[in-house]
Amino acid sequence: MVRSARLILVLCDQLTPTVAALRAADRDRDTVVMAEVAEEAAYVPHHPKKLAFLFAAMRHFAAELEAGGWRVAYTRLDDPDNAGSIPGELLRRAEETGAHEVLATEPGEWRLIQLLQDLPLPVCLLPDDRFLCSRRDFETWAEGRKSLRMEYFYREMRRRNGLMMEDDQPAGGQWNYDHDNRERATPDLFRARPPRFEPDRITSEVLDLVEDRFPDNFGDLRPFWFAVTRTDARKALAHFIEHRLADFGPYQDAMLEGDAFLSHAVIGLYLNAGLLAPLEVCRAAEAAWRDGRVPINSAEGFIRQILGWREFIRGVYFREGPDYPRRNALNHQRGLPPMYWGAETRMACMAAAIGQTREHAYAHHIQRLMVTGNFALLAGVKPWEVHEWYLAVYADAYEWVEAPNVIGMSQFADGGVVGSKPYVSSGAYIDRMSDHCRTCHYRVKDKTGPKACPFNLLYWHFLIRHRDRFARNPRMAQMYRTWDRMAEDRRSTVLAEADALLDRLSAGEVV
Ligand code: FAD
Ligand code: DLZ
Numbered sequence: 001m002v003r004s005a006r007l008i009l010v011l012c013d014q015l016t017p018t019v020a021a022l023r024a025a026d027r028d029r030d031t032v033v034m035a036e037v038a039e040e041a042a043y044v045p046h047h048p049k050k051l052a053f054l055f056a057a058m059r060h061f062a063a064e065l066e067a068g069g070w071r072v073a074y075t076r077l078d079d080p081d082n083a084g085s086i087p088g089e090l091l092r093r094a095e096e097t098g099a100h101e102v103l104a105t106e107p108g109e110w111r112l113i114q115l116l117q118d119l120p121l122p123v124c125l126l127p128d129d130r131f132l133c134s135r136r137d138f139e140t141w142a143e144g145r146k147s148l149r150m151e152y153f154y155r156e157m158r159r160r161n162g163l164m165m166e167d168d169q170p171a172g173g174q175w176n177y178d179h180d181n182r183e184r185a186t187p188d189l190f191r192a193r194p195p196r197f198e199p200d201r202i203t204s205e206v207l208d209l210v211e212d213r214f215p216d217n218f219g220d221l222r223p224f225w226f227a228v229t230r231t232d233a234r235k236a237l238a239h240f241i242e243h244r245l246a247d248f249g250p251y252q253d254a255m256l257e258g259d260a261f262l263s264h265a266v267i268g269l270y271l272n273a274g275l276l277a278p279l280e281v282c283r284a285a286e287a288a289w290r291d292g293r294v295p296i297n298s299a300e301g302f303i304r305q306i307l308g309w310r311e312f313i314r315g316v317y318f319r320e321g322p323d324y325p326r327r328n329a330l331n332h333q334r335g336l337p338p339m340y341w342g343a344e345t346r347m348a349c350m351a352a353a354i355g356q357t358r359e360h361a362y363a364h365h366i367q368r369l370m371v372t373g374n375f376a377l378l379a380g381v382k383p384w385e386v387h388e389w390y391l392a393v394y395a396d397a398y399e400w401v402e403a404p405n406v407i408g409m410s411q412f413a414d415g416g417v418v419g420s421k422p423y424v425s426s427g428a429y430i431d432r433m434s435d436h437c438r439t440c441h442y443r444v445k446d447k448t449g450p451k452a453c454p455f456n457l458l459y460w461h462f463l464i465r466h467r468d469r470f471a472r473n474p475r476m477a478q479m480y481r482t483w484d485r486m487a488e489d490r491r492s493t494v495l496a497e498a499d500a501l502l503d504r505l506s507a508g509e510v511v
Helices: 038-042 048-067 086-097 110-117 135-142 150-161 201-213 230-243 245-251 268-273 278-290 296-320 348-360 365-379 383-393 399-410 427-433 454-465 477-485 488-506
Strands: 007-009 031-035 072-075 102-105 123-126
Touching (some): 031 086, 038 086, 048 072, 048 268, 072 086, 086 110, 135 296, 150 296, 230 268, 245 296, 278 296, 348 365, 365 383, 365 399, 365 427, 365 454, 383 399, 427 454, 454 477
Parallel strands (some): 007 031, 007 102
């Protein structure tokens, strides 16, 4: 191995040619280190499609760097000399090259930051400036606020980035067009599906490796259709802007049996791995609106997800600190039911969300929040186990983005940092936004009885279990008034049947 001055670490979610560590590196004297390692592949049982995506994207990116004149020390998972961890690989490469310093872009996970800081080598961590709001700017924005609300953060980001602005006013006169959204969808054979990319030789080798090394991980490896290069990720983005963005706004909350993607972009995995940049995505959506190709409610709603939610969520992760994923404000102690790992369930909505997660390593936001997340919260599942599941099964999952969405938004385990109230609903919401209830074993209109929808029973059980905490929340007072107006015997029946349902869950019975 040629001697080099420094090692330049590029992690699997830093696949951007202009990532900070590469910008600061010297192509002639430094060595880029990229490594597929057992430790990162095993801290949760990642979905095989996620593993294949990351390793294939890493190998393609390394080849591009080499073609661009970089010296890359790339370690494959099955390399006999593989040290098995990122620190181990850095030390091995330091010995080989004589490098005496590591330059890295800050990882998106406290655990890895700590591992790098503990390395017996000088490590220079550069801020990850692929985000539109730096950690420091988020701190400044958050400083002194009683509560952090995404909507105000988003307005600030719109102004600062000049996105969908007319002078200093929001385009069209409103910051948020959600009142035009939240429509129910109907099946449509002509709705464009996300494009599929044929695996090339490099990707096919990775598929064989993942098949061989992770045979028991939950999820279908094949057919594998994700983009694994920036060129193809851009094609996926262009396809979305052309064919599905127009309907993104109205149908973003809709769910349909047999349609995993509806009008969603399916680009989270590319953004988070560094194959797409947030600003290029937002600018593409804005341009489509300015050209009259998509309505304002769709363009604004989509940009808000990236410029608002994605940046806000990252700010919360770093502001809240390393203990965040361990929080459990509601003291929930139930184990994650086996249906999450593919065991049978009679709930059509859960079967659909988990089934497509198994197939595609993907579910859209409302499925994650109002189906699988909602059920875990209502049933009182330990947030840590919910967190590990989400981190494992989605191709776009890294702790910086997954934990605030799961621990905060979905499980209210942070006590209200991300959301001012828990996202809970009965079956009525799922019925309103989907067609699942039509084919379900349970009856969504039944509030009690043998066919009562489990979401109906558990909804009230949750509210009553946590009455002391939530009764004074003005956004929840109406729910408690509804409960208090119910006849006494009906209330007892609801709670007794909910208890029986939870007992069946604990006993491992099919629910
Ligand atoms: P679209 O619906 O088309 O939205 C476009 C983009 O907006 C997404 O690609 C994403 O980059 C961004 N976005 C939208 N909502 C959020 C959000 N709440 N937080 C951050 N970015 C957002 N997103 C992840 O990237 N990784 C995760 O591990 C993850 N876990 C989640 C867990 C739960 C319980 C919930 C409720 C949400 C989670 N999200 C996560 C947010 C969101 O569900 C996904 O970003 C989205 O479903 C990805 O699919 P898409 O690309 O089709 O997104
Ligand atoms: C998620 C993941 C996996 C499965 N494997 C690797 C790997 O082999 N090499 C690597 O550099 N990164 C991997 N990652 C991502 C890290 O675990 C971590 O989540 C992110 O780098 C945090 O920003």
